Each structure stands twice: as C-alpha cells, then as structure tokens.
Amino acid sequence: MARTNPARNISNSSRIISLSLLGFLILILLGVPLFASSYVCWIIGNVLILILFAAGFNLLFGYSGLLSFGHAGFYAVGAYVCAKMLMTIPSLPLALAAGVFAAGLVSVVIGFFCIRHTRIYFAMLTLSFGMMIHSIIWKWRAVTGGDDGLVNVPVAPLRVPGLLSIDLGRAENYYYFLLTLVILGIALLWRLVHSPLGLVFQGIRDSETRVAFCGLSIQKYRLIVFTISGLYAGLSGALIIPLIKAADPGMAHWTFSAEPVLACLLGGAHTFAGPVVGAILLYVIKELIIRFTEHWSLILGVAVILLVLIFRGGIVSVLEKGLLPRLIGFFERGVKVDRSPGS
Amino acid sequence: MLKGGVSLDFSTILYQGLVGLNLAMYLWLIAAGLTIAFGVLGVLNFAHGSLYMLGAYFAFSLYGAWKLNFWLAIFLAAALVGVVGLIMERFFFKYIYKLDEAYQLILTFGFVLVFSDVVKIAWGGVFTIPPLPDIFKGTVGILGRPFPVYNLFIISAGIIVAIVIWVLLERGWWGKMVRATASDREMASAMGINIATIFTSVFVFAAALAGLGGALSTPVRVVDPGVGTAVIIQAFVITVIGGLGNLKGAFVGALIVGLVSAYGILLFPGVELFLIYVIMALVLLIKPKGLLGG
Numbered sequence: 009m010a011r012t013n014p015a016r017n018i019s020n021s022s023r024i025i026s027l028s029l030l031g032f033l034i035l036i037l038l039g040v041p042l043f044a045s046s047y048v049c050w051i052i053g054n055v056l057i058l059i060l061f062a063a064g065f066n067l068l069f070g071y072s073g074l075l076s077f078g079h080a081g082f083y084a085v086g087a088y089v090c091a092k093m094l095m096t097i098p099s100l101p102l103a104l105a106a107g108v109f110a111a112g113l114v115s116v117v118i119g120f121f122c123i124r125h126t127r128i129y130f131a132m133l134t135l136s137f138g139m140m141i142h143s144i145i146w147k148w149r150a151v152t153g154g155d156d157g158l159v160n161v162p163v164a165p166l167r168v169p170g171l172l173s174i175d176l177g178r179a180e181n182y183y184y185f186l187l188t189l190v191i192l193g194i195a196l197l198w199r200l201v202h203s204p205l206g207l208v209f210q211g212i213r214d215s216e217t218r219v220a221f222c223g224l225s226i227q228k229y230r231l232i233v234f235t236i237s238g239l240y241a242g243l244s245g246a247l248i249i250p251l252i253k254a255a256d257p258g259m260a261h262w263t264f265s266a267e268p269v270l271a272c273l274l275g276g277a278h279t280f281a282g283p284v285v286g287a288i289l290l291y292v293i294k295e296l297i298i299r300f301t302e303h304w305s306l307i308l309g310v311a312v313i314l315l316v317l318i319f320r321g322g323i324v325s326v327l328e329k330g331l332l333p334r335l336i337g338f339f340e341r342g343v344k345v346d347r348s349p350g351s
Numbered sequence: 352m353l354k355g356g357v358s359l360d361f362s363t364i365l366y367q368g369l370v371g372l373n374l375a376m377y378l379w380l381i382a383a384g385l386t387i388a389f390g391v392l393g394v395l396n397f398a399h400g401s402l403y404m405l406g407a408y409f410a411f412s413l414y415g416a417w418k419l420n421f422w423l424a425i426f427l428a429a430a431l432v433g434v435v436g437l438i439m440e441r442f443f444f445k446y447i448y449k450l451d452e453a454y455q456l457i458l459t460f461g462f463v464l465v466f467s468d469v470v471k472i473a474w475g476g477v478f479t480i481p482p483l484p485d486i487f488k489g490t491v492g493i494l495g496r497p498f499p500v501y502n503l504f505i506i507s508a509g510i511i512v513a514i515v516i517w518v519l520l521e522r523g524w525w526g527k528m529v530r531a532t533a534s535d536r537e538m539a540s541a542m543g544i545n546i547a548t549i550f551t552s553v554f555v556f557a558a559a560l561a562g563l564g565g566a567l568s569t570p571v572r573v574v575d576p577g578v579g580t581a582v583i584i585q586a587f588v589i590t591v592i593g594g595l596g597n598l599k600g601a602f603v604g605a606l607i608v609g610l611v612s613a614y615g616i617l618l619f620p621g622v623e624l625f626l627i628y629v630i631m632a633l634v635l636l637i638k639p640k641g642l643l644g645g
Contacts, residue, residue, distance in 0.1 A: 069453070075453050075456065077456070128452055129591075131395070132395065132587045132591060133591060137628065140628040146624075147622070269457060273454070306468035309465035309466075312457060313458055313461035313462070316447065317447075317458070
C-alpha cells in the first residue's frame, strides 16, 4: 500500500518545535543570572557540566555502541590537570586547554588497548583502566594530594590583554562563560553526529562488517570516537574546577563513571537530546534524594533497578513516540499524523 | 640490596610468594563465581564484589558478634549470601537475560548502590576484627620466618574449593546440565533441562562462593562498605588476564594478580596497584582474549 510518508511531516514539524523549544531554553538559561541567586547559577552550572559529559559520552555509547565504564577517569584527568595549572599559572583558557589535551592524550593511550574489544569485554576494560587512573590519583600524593585531593584552587580572571578582564570568581560571570562553552560543545557534537564521520560511527554500531567492506578501518574509527568522547569528558572535568574549586579522587571512581551511562539510559541513548534530558533528570533525582534522606545510594539504586525493569528506552523516545506527534497534530490541524502502533 | 633496604634472599621470595598466594585465594573465590555466573547466565555481575562484602558482614555478625562456632558461622554466611543470590536471580535477573548488555550491567550496578547503603544501615560503625579461632592462632616457621597458620588454611581452602568446583562441574549430573546450558541454551532446553532452574542454581552457587570468600576474610581483614566495589575491579582484571568466562583462566589470573601484588609491594612500593594494570595491558597486547581465552 502506498502511503504518504508521515515521518517526513513529523520530522519537519518536529524540527520546528524542537528548534523553538531549544531557543526558548537558551533564552531562559541566558536570563537565569538576572533573576536568580548565584546559588541557582551554581546548581545550573553543575547540571550544564553533567549535560556536556553525558552528551559527549553518548557519542561513544549511543552512536557507536560502545559502553564505557571508565570515563570518570578522563573527567578526573581533565579536572586535576586544570586544577594543577590554575595553581601554578593563573590563566583559565590555558588551564582548560591543558586539561582537555591531557584527557585526550590519556584516552588515546587507554583507547588503544580498549578498542580491541567490544560489548562486555570493552565495558570491563574501560572500567579497569578508569580505576587505574583512580589508583594513580590516590597514590601519587605529592602531585594529586592523595585522598585529600586538591583544595582551594584559585580562579583566574578571563583576560584578553588590552581588551577585557572578567572576574570569573563571581558565579554569574562564570555561569555565562560555562553556558557559552557548553552550547558550543553541544552544537559541535550535533554537527559531528550529522557529518559523514558521525555516519561512520553509527554504521560501525549497526554493522561492523558492512563498514569494513567499505574499506574503512573499524579500529581507527573506534579510537577516534573514543578519543572524542574522552576529550568531552576531560573538558567537563576541567570546567567543574572553577565551579567547585577543588578536585578529589572520587571523580575518577567507577561509580562516577556510571553517571553518564545513567543519564543516557534515563533520557534515551539513541537520541541526540536523550543524554541532555537524562542528565537534568539524574541531577534533579539525586538532589531530591539527598534532600530527603542520607541514604541516597539505596534510593538511587532502587530507582536504577526499576528503570531497567520497567521503564526502558528513556524519556526522550517516549516523548518522540507519544507526546510529540500529538503536539504536532495539535499545531498542524489538517495534517494527518500516523499514530498507528509501532510507527 | 634493593631500594629501601630490602634484601632479596630466597626466604624473602618464598615468604612473599606465600603472602601473594594467600591474597590470590580470596581473589580466586570472587573471580570463580563471577566467571561461572557469566559463563552460564551471560550476565556480568557488577554486584558480585558486593556479595563478597555481604559474606564478610554476615560472618562478622555470626562469628564476631554472636560468637557462633567458626565453621558454622562461615557456612551460614555463605549460605545466607546464596539466599541473597536466589532473591536477586528469581526476582530481578530473570527478567533481563534478553535485554541489551548495557541494561544488564546497569541493573547489577543498581544492586551495588543498594548493597553499599544497606550494609551501612544494617551494620554501620567502625569495625574490629574478631579474634581468630584457637586452632588457627599462632604461626609456623617457614625458613625461619613466622607465617600465620590462618593464611596457610586460606591457601588450602582456595585449592580445595577449586577441586570441589572441578568435581561439581566436570563429574556430576548437575555439572553436565550446567555445561550443556552454557554451550547451547536452546538445545539444552530441548533435551529436557529446565534452564530457569539451572540459571538459579548456578547463580546461587556463584553468590555463595563470593560469600564464602568474604566470610573467610572476616578474622583477618576489616570490612567496610567500599570493599564491594574495590574487589570487583580486581576480579575484572583477573578475568581479563585469564580470559573471560574461563575458570582455569580465573585461577591463573588470580594467582598472577595475587603474586604480582605481593611482590610489587616488596619491589616497587607505592606503585603496586599500578602494576596489575600494566600486566593487564601487556596481556591485552599479546593475547587480547586473555592467557587461557580461546
């Protein structure tokens, strides 16, 4: 039976809706420091960093089909190098760049070993190597401060000689700096996912053999995607330093590696917006739990178990399949929306 | 003479080897259960280290606080962890066998979070190590050095467990069914094997092994809520070195990690933790599927 393609209608209208939602969201985010306290800025800053971390992670997990449990390691490398730099040279751009570069370097080396395997083996390897970073941070007391971590990290002002000098120690100022970088990072990721390179990643996820038959080196592309997600983790870790002004070994622990995984699963790993929504949800859930009980780990664990048993697929895909078509139907009366099950 | 003034004579090498062997046996008990459960059920259980921790806590209460007979306490602790495993498999794992691995791993991670808080609520506080049972008190002289009797007991217990596992899996009707299920679920099911029961019994067995390891550690090692996540990493390194899903590999891997840790402390103090990862990376380079992996 020849059917008009409802998917195209949906994708066109959903793009308009998504874009206007996105614009609205950015406007709100830009306005936050004007009407909210610096504490709110601080919280949203934390969420933004988790979003960046999860979105970069999803390039590896959702788009390339590789589940890493070691990205906290790269996050920690970014954070510690950035903190160390800030303690010696007061320049934030330099510190951020150093943090990201170091994280990238470490992820190339670790990636080299890990990408030889996929699936469960890959998860175990990344977990083990991530914990290697943790044990180095824990033991190398002279440089990392051991279990005390690095505290009282100074925040350098953002200076362009002769042009401007912004005090990033103020939560509001740093918030804008952070927001800009996170939006840029996400936009770059969006561009990447929709580029030929992004298609190769998805191709490898869906059928390794076919991509290999196209003459592409699977291992090379796996290493590329691993490194990119490692860079994002490093950037996220570096960006948290001016916010919390400290680095601790817990950043590298594998239980923290589970956060981006949870964010992706909560939001939906096979969508671009999934990890973004998931990161927000995860943060809100954790904050709520911490507020009501000290046993956040128990409640979060139960929530995770229920999530897997009952609520799979993530929020975003539920919205896309159920809510968005209805919204579109509401906005475009006259255009028939295919709501048959399974479409 | 080495850095730090350690003289490396024969008795030191032997002594440190025994220390490593002792450590290896705890690791073996954890890695064995992890490997068996993975080999049959196909689920990598992040919470396996937490089961080891539960075994230690149970034994602490039974033996340390309620002063039960040592052997009875060890047996009951392992059996109780088996019951926990039964609940996990029957009510949770059962539903995830067909799911994507990511969901399986995350579900077991949920259990890690739950267990680490449950033990805080149930036991809390700082722990004292209960005294050793009388028969294990004291040391034996090995080349003129005192070596604790209990450590010798642990080494022999680990070897006995290895033999018991081998007999159970290779020589009995249960082992036959387990091996059949591991190699082809559908075929085994067609031959009249109740897969669900096999899965449950295997998981309970694996959990009890981890519980036994934890229980045996009670009189010598302090347990805290972080133990579960710490030992699972070592178990992972072991399975990567030995080969995923390979029991002999798990034994060899445990020996390597135990010995490397013991000699590492002696020769490269401070970086001994780092050393086992170097070994893991080397094994990956030379034999990506592990030393005994096919």
